[in-house]
Amino acid sequence: MLVILKTLLTVGAGILVFAAILGVLYWLASQLHEPWRERARVAVFVGPAIVLLTGLVLPAIINLRLSFHDRNDDWYGFRNYVDIFTDEDNLLVMRNTLWWGVMVTLASTVMGVIIARYADRMRGEPVAKALIFLPTAISMVGAGVIWNFVYSPKEYGLLNSMYQLLPGEQKTQFFLQENTFFGIENNFIPGINTFFIMIVVIWIQAGFSTVVISAALKGVPDDLVEAARIDGATDRQAFYKVVLPYIKGTIITVATTTTIAVLKIFDIIQTMGKGGSFGTSTIANEMYEQGFPQDNEGLGAAWAVLLFLLVVPIVFVNARNQKAMREAR
């Protein structure tokens, strides 16, 4: 009982203090005279976010400096970056990360559009969407256990058990535990083990894109669709010509968010990929492995900078797209 009371008090106090701070700030801003009042109000609206974000900006700057130093913190020039672009293993890490960005983003966004479209107004829509959402709610620890029941080479591994059903004597496959797959070396792109982990992440991410795209779909005014249909458009045409352009912004948003989340993929590589073994490493994983266990902070930092640079074009395209959409209205 005591612990529940304590919980409620802390939650209440935390939110109250927060609301009070915002309220007082806005009240103070309103006491000023123009033109300062407008400026102060802008500051109250954006300020808290900017203050919090310094918590990300400062580490990023420290990191940039680190990337030009070696493991003894001596000046190292661009050699960390040269290392990344020449070392064979590092190139695989980079290829893996790019595949992650493309495959998972494409698969989960397309899934999201398809489910949001066909489940919309369907009987049992909430149930179907809840089922797709289910994996998103499971913690990483839980996901690890679940997929162990799928990939494990032991008797309780689903894939191997299904494989054993084929006629004849079948050799047990060690998914994620060795570099060969049905007797074939998998040095082609991407490492087949990376692909197995991608399936898990698509399984988790689809819930996110479905929920967000579905929310946008509900925002499409009925009269638009009806007008199109009255003008003789088929379902397909109404969807591709009217609905899809209307929610294009959201789809791009979802794709961007997913790409960025996936480029940072880390936890699951640590658990399912055993810290990036058997060709499963990614940039974020390498960043951690170099930075902490291998004590080579400079190289880890260089990976982080590279990750940041990879995202810049995505953000740029996104910003331009937004601007174009705003001007089109």
Added chain:
Amino acid sequence: MTATIAPAPGHDLTPLPTKVAKKLGSPVGRAAVWMLAALWTVPTMGLLISSFRPEDDIKSTGWWTWFTEPTNVTLENYSGVLENKVNGLPFSDFFWNTVRIAIPAAVIPIVIAAFAAYAFSWMKFKGRDLIFVLIVGLMVVPLQMCLIPLLQFFGSSYFPDALEGTPTIWLAHAIFGMPIAIFLLKNFIGSLPSEVIEAARVDGASHMTIFTRIVLPLSVPALASLAIFQFLWVWNDLLVAKVFGGGAESQPMTFAMVDMVGNKGNEWQLLTAGAFVTMIVPLIVFLSLQRYFVRGLLAGSVKG
């Protein structure tokens, strides 16, 4: 709200709406949705079934063999999780710790981000677009990179060390959730019809009035979906709580779960039940927020 829709000029649509709209979508599409939903559920179902099986069965046969003898169930895994003491504390303490961390850590960043998203969409100030692009760029800064510098700041004497570090965890979550929250909300709030905002402004409404009376109510679907995910990330987090929190008495359920498995060595079968115990609240949050994904909030505000 539908009552306020002005019929588009030239068409009298009043008798048609629901009938026509319902036809969008096809039997094949619906079948595909159910098939995908079923496929998506298979791994989770395996976990659910396993969580009710005795330890020996879990570790020796596949969960699908349960169908051959469906009476062979036990609650041992669940009682194992719930009765287990972690650092001398009952499991329920950790549940409440998670609640205590998760609610403010979900609410605070969303409120701050909504304010910022409004400013980036509808307030005019120098460098607005540039700052926004930089914030989106910050989405990529990986959490692992910021842990040590932030820890040094929070650990310094300038920062109060109150309530077993819980406010520190809130702040850390707010920081890490900020870029994506601003990005998602800005995309939604920025695409609200400018006619509505302009009209309010002409009527002399202040920013705060427009924000609370117009923008927030219209953004309910976006806010609801963001709330679900921010809550989910925070609820399932282990790393941030471990790094920024105090001792075991302030730690969330995820900590208790990992600790349980670590201390008891080979008892990973408890995780099958544990995964479901931690999943219940996020599912309730999702199901209860789902009804806010409502249609037609914008109806009548724009010319069709």
